[in-house]
Amino acid sequence: MEKRKIIIDCDPGHDDAVAIMMAGSYEGFEILGITVEAGNQTIEKTGHNTLNLVQYLGINCPVALGKGIPLKRKPMNCAEIHGKTGLDGFTFPELTIDFDKRDAVELLFDLLKANKKVTIVPTGPLTNIAKLLLEHPEVKKNISEIVLMGGSMGHGNVTPAAEFNIVCDPEAADIVFNSGIKVKMLGLDVTRKVLVLPEIIEKMQGISNKVSDLFVALMKFFNKTQKKIFGYDGGPLHDPATIVSLINEDVVKFQYMNVVIDVTGGPSYGRTNCDRFNYLHQKPNAWVATDINVEKYWEEIEKGLRRYSK
Numbered sequence: 001m002e003k004r005k006i007i008i009d010c011d012p013g014h015d016d017a018v019a020i021m022m023a024g025s026y027e028g029f030e031i032l033g034i035t036v037e038a039g040n041q042t043i044e045k046t047g048h049n050t051l052n053l054v055q056y057l058g059i060n061c062p063v064a065l066g067k068g069i070p071l072k073r074k075p076m077n078c079a080e081i082h083g084k085t086g087l088d089g090f091t092f093p094e095l096t097i098d099f100d101k102r103d104a105v106e107l108l109f110d111l112l113k114a115n116k117k118v119t120i121v122p123t124g125p126l127t128n129i130a131k132l133l134l135e136h137p138e139v140k141k142n143i144s145e146i147v148l149m150g151g152s153m154g155h156g157n158v159t160p161a162a163e164f165n166i167v168c169d170p171e172a173a174d175i176v177f178n179s180g181i182k183v184k185m186l187g188l189d190v191t192r193k194v195l196v197l198p199e200i201i202e203k204m205q206g207i208s209n210k211v212s213d214l215f216v217a218l219m220k221f222f223n224k225t226q227k228k229i230f231g232y233d234g235g236p237l238h239d240p241a242t243i244v245s246l247i248n249e250d251v252v253k254f255q256y257m258n259v260v261i262d263v264t265g266g267p268s269y270g271r272t273n274c275d276r277f278n279y280l281h282q283k284p285n286a287w288v289a290t291d292i293n294v295e296k297y298w299e300e301i302e303k304g305l306r307r308y309s310k
């Protein structure tokens with residue numbers, strides 16, 4: 001079976017970490033590279049976390065840093081959820097690997113010149129991807145789809161209107177959603193249904209391999225902060241939904257619709273206006289996740305963690 005070529009663009013981040021665990025476990029993927037965004041923490045910290053994860057998981061691919069500065073608005077981060085390091089809760093072994101000498105956009109450009117039918121999986125703000133499309137539009141033909149965690153048809157999680165990844169750089173999101181590339185948007189409407197409840201953590205603990213141990217340690221921290229900030233009994237495990245939807249297409253349902261990113265700067269700045277009922281009769285431009293099979297999702301997470309027991 002031909003492997004799916006993927007590039008992950010992330011801001012680890014506890015849920016980004018689980019997305020990378022899932023991707024690294026799956027034989028059906030060829031991970032061409034991982035590029036890093038600021039978001040959950042500063043670029044220095046999300047970069048360091050990404051190297052730690054790639055080394056710990058034994059993923060052999062280049063890792064390149066973005067500039068960590070949104071196209072227009074001022075940078076934001078989410079230390080209250082992900083902690084001072086951006087990946088609190090686990091101490092990694094000493095790092096022996098380093099970043100690629102290219103920055104994120106240069107690595108993306110080189111990988112997309114050399115590969116066709118590439119799936120890009122952003123799980124953080126979209127600055128790197130937007131800059132790639134602005135500076136090198138000629139690579140669009142080699143991107144088969146962009147499968148991103150971000151946005152919401154309903155309520156936001158940073159403001160009433162906006163979700164974190166989109167509101168961190170609305171102008172970048174606007175470029176991506178209007179790029180003409182197939183965009184699949186997995187927003188809060190589905191990711192808020194997959195809460196990593198204590199009983200799920202307990203079940204994964206029984207797998208007892210080095211990656212399930214990492215999962216358990218990170219999720220215990222993640223749940224503490226999610227409880228404090230949102231009152232959740234289990235944190236919504238947002239980012240892995242992208243990877244899981246690629247591994248098993250029965251898990252997430254999508255509907256093709258028009259999505260407009262609010263870049264007006266008002267109270268709805270960074271909102272993904274998803275025209276699910278086609279009120280405005282605009283041309284659809286994204287496949288938006290409308291439902292998720294929660295049981296199947298956790299089955300895939302468990303299978304992914306078990307794949308590290310070999």
Ligand code: RIB
Pocket residue numbers: 011013014015016039040078123124125149157163164165238239
């Ligand atoms: O809103 C959730 C998203 O913001 C996730 O990607 C999480 O990691 C943070 O980046």
Ligand code: CA
Pocket residue numbers: 010011012013015016039040123124239
């Ligand atoms: Ca993320």
